[in-house]
């Protein structure tokens with residue numbers, strides 16, 4: 001939908017330098033400017049059955065979406081935020097054969113979406129078409145450090161999935177995208193030696209703290225003392 005995909009010799013799609021990508025996507029969380037994804041002609045995320053949220057303050061977007069395609073989120077009525085519905089096939093109701101007709105004014109949720117988060121975290125999205133695209137991305141590494149950081153992101157995602165009970169109340173995100181975001185924010189916890197953490201619960205606390213610090217300040221931290 002944006003730039004042309006740059007193919008690698010291994011027939012994957014070039015996802016860019018891992019560290020540069022990580023910096024950019026973390027910065028996009030804070031700035032709200034969204035991700036720049038070389039989607040090419042891929043429309044997988046527009047066809048994944050997602051109900052696309054449109055916040056009440058996204059006036060420019062709401063102005064170009066026919067009201068009949070908008071629904072209110074379950075449990076709400078009349079006022080406030082909206083969702084773009086889907087077709088029976090699970091396509092976004094705005095999608096047309098030639099692409100998204102409101103691309104320049106697409107919702108913030110679409111601007112934020114970057115399926116490389118699943119490649120980065122090493123977890124499936126839960127949608128076949130997105131997983132096919134995520135499986136094609138190939139990150140590049142300009143140094144061993146880049147490779148180690150990527151390994152830490154994957155380890156963070158794996159920890160959240162495998163050790164949900166170690167988290168307060170046993171609560172971890174249910175959606176793969178949210179698990180991937182936790183992994184991006186909390187990966188520094190897994191960069192250093194893990195033997196300083198006495199228990200999985202101590203690791204989980206460090207993950208929670210790292211996410212909270214990132215959400216509050218935009219800074220990456222290792223989670224503090226175990």
Ligand code: SF4
Pocket residue numbers: 045046052084092093094095096099100101102103106107110
């Ligand atoms: S609004 Fe446009 S970019 Fe967003 S999911 Fe629908 S068709 Fe795709």
